[in-house]
Amino acid sequence: MNFNLREAVLNNVTGxxxxxLEQTIVDAIQRxxxxxxxxxxxxxxxxxxHADAQEKQHMLQTLENGLK
Incomplete structure (x- = not known):
């Protein structure tokens, strides 16, 4: 049996x-x-x-700061 986890997640959240989406993320973190x-x-x-260069840079800064 071949199960594609990425596809399953995308099917669950598409639309x-x-x-x-926020509820899904918060729930996953809280659990x-x-x-x-x-x-x-x-x-x-x-x-x-889907992020542009500025959004990626902001995410990387946020991650770096959160991991200090």
């Missing part, structure tokens, strides 16, 4: 509103479950693929 991490990774991948 979601900003509010629904603190390892199984939620791949889904957050897929959402980050979507962000990165």
């Amino acid at each position: 979601s509103s900003q509010q629904q 603190n479950e390892e199984k939620m991490l791949p889904g957050l990774g897929v959402l980050f991948e979507v962000f990165w693929q």
Whole structure:
């Protein structure tokens, strides 16, 4: 059986509103479950693929600051 996790996550969130996406992200973080991490990774991948250079730089600065 071949299961494409990326495709499954994208199918689950495609068409979601900003509010629904925020709820999904907050819920995944609050649950603190390892199984939620791949889904957050897929959402980050979507962000990165659609972000311009300034948005990417801001994200990298935010991550760097959060990891200090």
